[in-house]
Amino acid sequence: MFLGIDCGTQGTKALLLDASSGRVLGQGAASHTLISGPNGRREQDTEQWTAAFVAATAAALNAAGVDGSGVLGIGVSGQQHGLVTLDDKGQVLRPAKLWCDTESAAENQRLLDWLGGEQGSLQRLGVVIAPGYTVSKLLWMKEQHAERFERIAHILLPHDYLNYWLTGRCASEYGDAAGTGYFNVRSRQWDNAILRYIDPTGRLEAALPELIEPHQPVGRIRPELAATLGLNPHALVASGGGDNMMGAIGTGNISPGAITMSLGTSGTLYAFANEARISPQPSVATFCSSSGGWLPLICTMNLTNANGAIRDLLQLDLDQFNALVAQSPIGAEGVTMLPFLNGERVPALPQATASLHGLTADNLTRANLCRAVVEGVTFGLRYGLDLLRESGIRSERIQLIGGGANNPLWRQIVADMMATPVVCTSHSEAAALGGAIQAAWCHARESDSQASLIELCDRCVSLDETTAVDPAPNAVHAYEQAYRRYRDLVGTTYGQRTPPDLTTVAP
Template sequence: MYYIGIDLGTSSAKLLLMEAGGEIKKIVSKEYPLFFPHPGWSEQKPEDWWKAVMEGLKELTEDFDKSLIGGISFGGQMHGLVTLDQEDHVIRPAILWNDGRTQKQTDYLNQVIGKDKLSQYTANIAFAGFTAPKLLWMKEEEPENFARIEKIMLPKDYIAYKLSGVHCTDYSDASGMLLLDVQHKCWSREMIEICHIREEMLPELFESYMSVGNIKREIAEELGFPETVRIVAGAGDNAAAAVGTGTVGDGKCNISLGTSGTIFISSRKFGVDAFNGLHSFDHADGYYHLMGCMLSAASCNKWWMDEIIGTGDYAGEQKQINALGENRVFFLPYLMGERSPHNNPNARGTFIGMTMDTTRADMTQAVLEGVAFAIRDSFEIAKSLGIHMERTKICGGGAKSPLWKKIIANVLGIKVDVIESEEGPGYGGAMLAAVACGEYASVEEAADKLVKVVDTIEPEAELVEKYNKRYKQFAKIYPTLKGVFDEII
């Protein structure tokens, strides 16, 4: 049998075809536009996602026996607000995870409703990118559109709905809405009231590895798929990536260097850190996880390479870097504001420490190191909770860089395991589809059998010591500049 995983990302939909034993048969990517109507805003059209997915499914399966397709599942960008009217038409462009327009609403939730109550209701506090503040913004700024809402969805769930006709979501993705009681896995009645919505507006909840229904007849006919194809709930991109890297069960860690950057720690037990520095979410394996998320990771390097120095030779630029741990230039990677642990949409990307002898390579190195240092911010919070990690998996576009992996290993001082497939969310989505179709008894069994470590980057004691010193310097920069960021916005 074949299983399809759809990674609905911020820049493109990546579709992956996996056979039952885990071999990736084909990958197709379809791009779509990203819109910035105002500074700090970020939107996409759900219709563009749907067009890309349908084109991608046709191309992905054109050379294979479509009768062997068992299921389709997802890993999707989290937090985005998709609203449908009573005819199931999209009301307005989706407001994305990296949109910073909701600071007023976020402040209201955290300061008026109160962080303690939010944590009690949802296990999390409000962040500008979360879905609930977006609903409040829409109510205040677009009341006519708000009044038309009949269904509230997340990005991947819109695709699942278009394929199956079912308004659905999964617990991992719903955890990032600030509408879910994460511990008890149900919608929070208190947050529903606070956001002035009705529970029936929210989609039906599923475990990530559960089938929500079969593919719609007309879609099956258009694609040439059997009507028995199961549409499986899937997961938020980070939870799906964790499945794809085998980060399931208890005490496993994964770092993702995608458009955003995350450190993801799986757990069988529900837990919340005292300061809500890390997100406490449900996991795609049926249990829980802690996660620190930075809004700009590999996208920082893409911005630096493409927009500033104007080259596509990423590897060539990195070859010029040969003095790790000794760079005097620092970079704050807050190009879209920041989430974990600062929760500040006003934070901005910053270079500091340049002198007349600073080189282009120093600046490039600072970008790579800045992302690693920002990940360490969340890593330190996890360590403060008594969580002991000696190694981590790694995935995402940035994980293709040997240099960046070496920097991560030594900045964090832990082993970095490289897996055979670095396809993260798409591979995790295909694995969830396989579990839903009975190919594997559980997500953990699928991970144990399919995820293979092919290389490990070991930290070097001398370099770890150098980076410990540099990190202490890095950690002082944001608190010093925080007031400046607030003034210049």
């Protein structure tokens, strides 16, 4: 039995997996809250993560009706790009800055200029650093919290921190490290020069965790923590990874040909690649995977958070909101929302604000506002899919995960807008499942160096064919018109170059 943990923006999920049968035995969850502030500040206290880890694990064990002494391994998925800094006593220096924090946008631009712009960043690192990446958060901390910056002894990502809490060891694996902005995705090594630009003393390089392969464990759980959690004191802690990398494992996206789309707080699209084929498109991040390859990926910063903002504004529960979305036609009678409440990464508009377009006395209705926000956030994913297709990624089917995937209407909107069939995996908590599968892989590799991750995924990952939907030809045509309007508005409102028109390209 293996425990998968997904520490996300809104909460922590725990999942218990019987890797022999592929059966999920039980699940649990606990929530987090955000620290929000001016200029795009989005932070969290790490104590919330550890408290939620304990609560979610207890809930999963209770749901499964099993004894935690049977847990052989733990795999942790964490939100990417976050910055956790520790002093030489292992104490957290300040709240973690998250992936959705854009307070360091100015610092990111300075670093990008130093790298030689987008092309210089691509050439050096294999990715274009973005305001959400970890590297600009370090420069921000140096300039805004100099005294605490001087005390940094360890620099960790969220999942790295939870592994440190579990084992007492600082380590990082390639997939999550690839999103820091101080990692070369081609060579799979830290890039120390950019850290020396931030601090010439070399202290930051010394604070980096050891890099390990995805099949390598971080260590064993600390006995005192095993007692607190009610787990096997000999349980192995796997390398873990970023939430997108673990989601790829949890959807079986570990070989070429599949595309996974996550409908969560953020929206993501990613595919597996055997080689580091760096896209010329700056918004496509060719991260490393947590399964031994690479993971070309795009990420939008506004998805269910934007839907939630409209729900709160109109004081609607989820069922009322969905009913109103269904009442409005495709294109929301000409109402288009550019839903960039947190700025945006794809399109690359970190300082953008949200806006509504096309309002008239006749179409200003609650139904159209609800439809416009759902379509607006999904257009962002279509924009990203065009970028992936331009870089050569193809798929005959999109696998949906995340909370939004549970909505049949949204699934149909995705299929129609992407002109591609859609299906959900049987377990929507793909990142937690991926963590459990990776833990089983690490455990198996301890006694068999040839243990196959593919075989584990074949056994533990399945598709829920009852959720499968095909695009409707009339709806596909209608969405092409609405999407062109969205693209034009992005271009005229923000001066943003839109991706090539790939509407005639087969998915």
